[in-house]
Amino acid sequence: MPISPQAIRKGDRLSLAKALTAVENGNPESRSILAALFPFTGNAHLVGVTGAPGTGKSTLVNQLAKTFRQASETPPKIAIIAVDPTSPFTGGALLGDRIRMGDLAGDKGIFIRSMASRGALGGLAHATASFATVLDGAGFDLIFIETVGAGQAEVKIAGLAHTVIVVEAPGLGDEIQAIKAGILEIADILVVNKADRPGAENTARALKAMLEMSLVKNGNIPTAGKHLRLSSSEGAVSEQASHQNWETPVQMVTASEGSGVDAVVNQITSHRDFLKQSGGWQEKENHRLQADLKALIQDLLLHRWEQQIGNGPFTEALEKVINRELTPLDAAESLTNL
Amino acid sequence: MSDRKIRVLIAKPGLDGHDRGAKVIARALRDAGMEIIYTGLRQTPDMIAEAALQEDVDVVGLSILSGAHNALVPAVIYKLHENGLDDVKVFVGGIIPEADIPGLLDKGVYAVYGPGTNTQEVAEDIHQAFNPQNG
Numbered sequence: 001m002p003i004s005p006q007a008i009r010k011g012d013r014l015s016l017a018k019a020l021t022a023v024e025n026g027n028p029e030s031r032s033i034l035a036a037l038f039p040f041t042g043n044a045h046l047v048g049v050t051g052a053p054g055t056g057k058s059t060l061v062n063q064l065a066k067t068f069r070q071a072s073e074t075p076p077k078i079a080i081i082a083v084d085p086t087s088p089f090t091g092g093a094l095l096g097d098r099i100r101m102g103d104l105a106g107d108k109g110i111f112i113r114s115m116a117s118r119g120a121l122g123g124l125a126h127a128t129a130s131f132a133t134v135l136d137g138a139g140f141d142l143i144f145i146e147t148v149g150a151g152q153a154e155v156k157i158a159g160l161a162h163t164v165i166v167v168e169a170p171g172l173g174d175e176i177q178a179i180k181a182g183i184l185e186i187a188d189i190l191v192v193n194k195a196d197r198p199g200a201e202n203t204a205r206a207l208k209a210m211l212e213m214s215l216v217k218n219g220n221i222p223t224a225g226k227h228l229r230l231s232s233s234e235g236a237v238s239e240q241a242s243h244q245n246w247e248t249p250v251q252m253v254t255a256s257e258g259s260g261v262d263a264v265v266n267q268i269t270s271h272r273d274f275l276k277q278s279g280g281w282q283e284k285e286n287h288r289l290q291a292d293l294k295a296l297i298q299d300l301l302l303h304r305w306e307q308q309i310g311n312g313p314f315t316e317a318l319e320k321v322i323n324r325e326l327t328p329l330d331a332a333e334s335l336t337n338l
Numbered sequence: 339m340s341d342r343k344i345r346v347l348i349a350k351p352g353l354d355g356h357d358r359g360a361k362v363i364a365r366a367l368r369d370a371g372m373e374i375i376y377t378g379l380r381q382t383p384d385m386i387a388e389a390a391l392q393e394d395v396d397v398v399g400l401s402i403l404s405g406a407h408n409a410l411v412p413a414v415i416y417k418l419h420e421n422g423l424d425d426v427k428v429f430v431g432g433i434i435p436e437a438d439i440p441g442l443l444d445k446g447v448y449a450v451y452g453p454g455t456n457t458q459e460v461a462e463d464i465h466q467a468f469n470p471q472n473g
């Protein structure tokens with residue numbers, strides 16, 4: 001049975017689920033589905049949630065989604081994309097994020113989809129972008145993307161969101177990890193989860209210190225009292241605010257009990273308003289589409305090149321490189337000079 | 339370059355609080371190359387059918403130790419159909435008396451596994467069920 005984009009637009013959940021599968025598997029029909037939905041996209045607020053395994057990302061997303069759904073008379077429709085790693089040895093994956101999202105069951109305004117990272121990292125970025133396109137086109141207002149912030153690539157995927165929440169927890173040596181993965185630079189909101197645990201204060205303090213250091217490095221020294229304090233209730237935003245001027249809050253949260261979650265909800269809303277008013281929203285949108293376009297061009301060119309050149313010349317060139325008769329760069333140039 | 343993976347929802351309906359068996363089978367199926375969505379304890383038939391829909395799984399594996407399988411399994415199957423998931427294959431594992439198995443199969447269960455089943459056997463059965471050459 002063909003998947004109907006019209007049915008997806010009307011809110012048919014089965015069609016939506018099938019469309020996500022088609023997109024994930026690169027089925028031929030995924031192309032026409034994406035094309036039909038694409039004109040309706042650009043409205044959803046994409047929120048990336050990343051951090052080391054076990055920091056409480058899924059627990060936090062559960063609380064955030066629940067709170068957003070309860071917060072207003074006309075709550076946003078929420079989709080959650082939860083990405084977990086594929087085992088490189090077996091190709092299988094154990095996707096357990098839903099365990100923490102039991103509170104959301106039964107709410108038809110929420111759609112949760114687990115996703116295995118599968119093969120190529122560029123592929124993951126593209127699949128995630130395509131998922132966001134389908135869900136955005138299906139009319140979801142708020143899309144959370146949970147990825148394990150273990151490597152550069154996953155961090156980058158979360159970084160394609162409008163708003164990036166980085167989750168840390170005390171006692172994991174995360175301060176160091178955060179620097180290594182370049183994770184602090186992409187954070188719009190820093191959450192220190194497990195505030196009920198000893199050491200949370202220290203983690204928060206260390207993160208604040210690091211944030212300030214990186215601000216100094218970028219020549220963007222915050223001065224006391226001059227920080228832009230933005231919230232939807234305060235409204236007014238300075239005219240010349242660009243999205244560089246966002247001050248990343250460090251928020252203590254106990255996701256398992258829900259404390260601190262309201263604050264993060266407000267920060268998410270503030271950040272969206274901030275981006276919309278500063279022009280940062282469009283900037284991020286452009287950046288995201290550009291990254292997706294580039295990744296696709298790379299894939300397509302590589303695919304075409306592989307088809308054109310066949311296996312022989314590549315193996316020959318590789319052999320010469322192995323024998324030190326040819327540098328890898330020279331080999332690459334001669335192989336691509338078709 | 340279509341990269342199709344068998345997707346399996348492992349769920350524990352009912353009230354019993356042991357998910358060791360469910361986790362063992364989840365890991366075994368992952369090691370057999372499948373993508374396993376695990377939803378945790380105490381799932382209602384509604385929750386299971388909704389998760390199966392959202393995740394577009396090929397298989398729902400139910401782990402039941404409570405003895406309530408004769409009520410729970412048909413309820414899950416009913417909800418799956420209600421959601422339009424007519425092609426999803428339902429596997430049941432746990433403590434199921436021999437005498438109850440025909441009734442469950444009759445209700446539309448694809449296979450039933452007792453305690454001590456070799457997990458590899460389950461993985462092979464699932465692969466068999468979805469291998470296009472056999473379907």
Ligand SMILES: Nc1nc2c(ncn2[C@@H]2O[C@H](COP(=O)(O)OP(=O)(O)O)[C@@H](O)[C@H]2O)c(=O)[nH]1
Pocket residue numbers: 051052053054055056057058059060097100193194195196197253254255256257
């Ligand atoms: N003590 C404490 N444990 C938490 C908190 N939030 C989550 N956890 C626990 O941390 C573990 C990992 O949580 P999960 O949300 O799956 O983390 P993820 O891997 O980052 O998605 C689970 O056992 C949670 O119950 C918290 O605020 N305090």
Ligand SMILES: [Mg+2]
Pocket residue numbers: 057058059096097146
């Ligand atoms: Mg998680």
